[in-house]
Amino acid sequence: MPEVITRFAPSPTGHLHIGGGRTALFCWAFARRHGGTFLLRIEDTDQTRSSEESTRGILEDLAWLGIDWDEGPQFTPASGPLAGRTLGGDPRGVGPFYQAQRVAAYNAELERLVRSGRAYAAFEGAAELDAKRAAAVAAKQTYRYERPADVTPGVFNEARWKRAQAGETHVVRFVAPADEVIVRDEVLGEVRYAAGEMDDFVIRKADGFPTYHFAVVCDDAAMGVTHVLRAQEHLNNTPRHVALQAAMGYPTPMYGHMPLICNMDGSKMSKRDKAKAARAGLKQAIQKEGGKEAPVIERIAAATAVPAAEIEAFLKGDTDAVEIAAKIGAALGLTLPEIEVHDFRRNGYLPGAINNFVSLLGWNPGMKTDDGKDLEKFDTAFLAEHFGTERIGKTASKFDRVKLASFNSDAINAMSDAEFARGWRAWLREEGTGPYAGLLSLDDQRFAVLAAAVKPRAKTYRDALRPAGFALLGDDFGFDAKAVDKNLKGNDGLGLLRKFRAGLDGLGEWTPATIHAAVEKFVADQNLPNPGPIAQAVRVALTGAGVSPGLGETLFVIGRERSLKRIDRCLAEFGA
RNA sequence: GGCCCCGUCGUCUAGCCUGGUCUAGGACACCACCCUUUCACGGUGGGGACAUGGGUUCGAAUCCCAUCGGGGUCACCA
Numbered sequence: 001m002p003e004v005i006t007r008f009a010p011s012p013t014g015h016l017h018i019g020g021g022r023t024a025l026f027c028w029a030f031a032r033r034h035g036g037t038f039l040l041r042i043e044d045t046d047q048t049r050s051s052e053e054s055t056r057g058i059l060e061d062l063a064w065l066g067i068d069w070d071e072g073p074q075f076t077p078a079s080g081p082l083a084g085r086t087l088g089g090d091p092r093g094v095g096p097f098y099q100a101q102r103v104a105a106y107n108a109e110l111e112r113l114v115r116s117g118r119a120y121a122a123f124e125g126a127a128e129l130d131a132k133r134a135a136a137v138a139a140k141q142t143y144r145y146e147r148p149a150d151v152t153p154g155v156f157n158e159a160r161w162k163r164a165q166a167g168e169t170h171v172v173r174f175v176a177p178a179d180e181v182i183v184r185d186e187v188l189g190e191v192r193y194a195a196g197e198m199d200d201f202v203i204r205k206a207d208g209f210p211t212y213h214f215a216v217v218c219d220d221a222a223m224g225v226t227h228v229l230r231a232q233e234h235l236n237n238t239p240r241h242v243a244l245q246a247a248m249g250y251p252t253p254m255y256g257h258m259p260l261i262c263n264m265d266g267s268k269m270s271k272r273d274k275a276k277a278a279r280a281g282l283k284q285a286i287q288k289e290g291g292k293e294a295p296v297i298e299r300i301a302a303a304t305a306v307p308a309a310e311i312e313a314f315l316k317g318d319t320d321a322v323e324i325a326a327k328i329g330a331a332l333g334l335t336l337p338e339i340e341v342h343d344f345r346r347n348g349y350l351p352g353a354i355n356n357f358v359s360l361l362g363w364n365p366g367m368k369t370d371d372g373k374d375l376e377k378f379d380t381a382f383l384a385e386h387f388g389t390e391r392i393g394k395t396a397s398k399f400d401r402v403k404l405a406s407f408n409s410d411a412i413n414a415m416s417d418a419e420f421a422r423g424w425r426a427w428l429r430e431e432g433t434g435p436y437a438g439l440l441s442l443d444d445q446r447f448a449v450l451a452a453a454v455k456p457r458a459k460t461y462r463d464a465l466r467p468a469g470f471a472l473l474g475d476d477f478g479f480d481a482k483a484v485d486k487n488l489k490g491n492d493g494l495g496l497l498r499k500f501r502a503g504l505d506g507l508g509e510w511t512p513a514t515i516h517a518a519v520e521k522f523v524a525d526q527n528l529p530n531p532g533p534i535a536q537a538v539r540v541a542l543t544g545a546g547v548s549p550g551l552g553e554t555l556f557v558i559g560r561e562r563s564l565k566r567i568d569r570c571l572a573e574f575g576a
Numbered sequence: 577g578g579c580c581c582c583g584u585c586g587u588c589u590a591g592c593c594u595g596g597u598c599u600a601g602g603a604c605a606c607c608a609c610c611c612u613u614u615c616a617c618g619g620u621g622g623g624g625a626c627a628u629g630g631g632u633u634c635g636a637a638u639c640c641c642a643u644c645g646g647g648g649u650c651a652c653c654a
Contacts, residue, residue: 011653130651188581194579197578202651211651216654236648260647360603361588396647402587403603457616467616519613536614547615
């Protein structure tokens, strides 16, 4: 295969969608596998929705996943697997990589098309077209833009172009081909679109910016892109691109359309799902309030600093803004579905697990492990070596968060204790505030022991907070009545606890190992059949409930002084 | 609705191209048991799928057709 150039071309309208992450990963892997170039292009031709902040967020998300781009916006990640490396650049001089900065080039190409009679200026207003479209829908007919009578394919329509040049508001439309269009797809095979299916679509908007279709085709050609891997939702756009390429004399790259990633209910996984979840929660809250909207909206407005009017609009469905959804979700204590790479990062997933899991959605290495099972655990280096379009599937897959959690749990357990401690600490710092920030004030040794204890019990960094909760307990915690009855009042818990407490005074060093040994010795001395009774009594005394990691770790993390104090307090409270 | 894509356990999938080795394999989840100091981890075992109907063939999950089902897309968004 000659040189391979792939690209990932997100539009900066928010964080990177998890499906976009997979697309980027596959494009990256394909380029790496063939020793080619992977470039990143920012498709910011929608002035109203694009933002620099989003671009930055996407670059960060990609870097966090460990996906490095050879060409594109320059970026030096501060942390993560690519920390300190400068990504992007323009060694071939094919930039800039922001479409908004390439408008002059698009216009030159566009004029060429117009003068050759393959495109023309059109003057209908958006409102007028909307009305026609609506009428067509009402009549259960398919709407197609009707080519004006004075436009002849292949003939430069100078009159229209002059009006446009004179400043009249207009769009530019492409003269759709009269013939069948065939899309050759690496994954799907040949896909045929009958003659006349395509209408004269817009290639330059009234604001002077190109539409997606035109910009992509120009840029892919200008940047020498050889392989376009993207999600199947784009399949129906491809004939337009192919037609455009033919009209402009550009080569058509190899296309590969990947199956969609769906929710468990089968619908396409989209950022809007967050809004849906938040709205549902909001409605439920209102229902609880007896159907009164005002008090709920007011309460949330106060808690989130989002204007009440915006919340009302959100409730009505006028907007699906992710930021509003996130704030409302937080105010209501809802867990919004993870959709963007950033969501998974915040919830304590590992990039390795995400990459691995997402790769398996629509691709499979088709290999066996040594014990004959299907190979499904691998890293990006493996992808860079083995990824190819031949094994991309055709069927959409559902995003099973439970399986992801299992992958993440495995990835966590594959880390050394030290690695996990480092990663967990970094994550805690990133999350910053919250009731769990206290874990960061633990000294290194305690933090390390706690991390190791919590590791096998955690599916994600966030999930690790649950078993670590005991380490944050104040000394005045309350006791779980059931646990007290069972483990203190029953099983001679209090008696054993008292004896165990007495022995603790003589314990020399206070380490997980010495504590563990002390428990074992106690069990032997007391002729207990198993450590259960004393272990559970100690747990209740130290944490108020019968659940904690191993006793050695638990007592060590809590500390000698506080452990003894707590046992004494417990003895005093229930021992009388 | 038009157009396009797809259809193997609940889910992700292997097998399909190059029919027989498929009484359909693996993973996640679930259930049971074992391990156990609680919670986890781990170990062993179990139930569970070729959408339906027609062909072709000695033989079909694999090839063909139809039906049904699911999804995507129909913007001056990308």
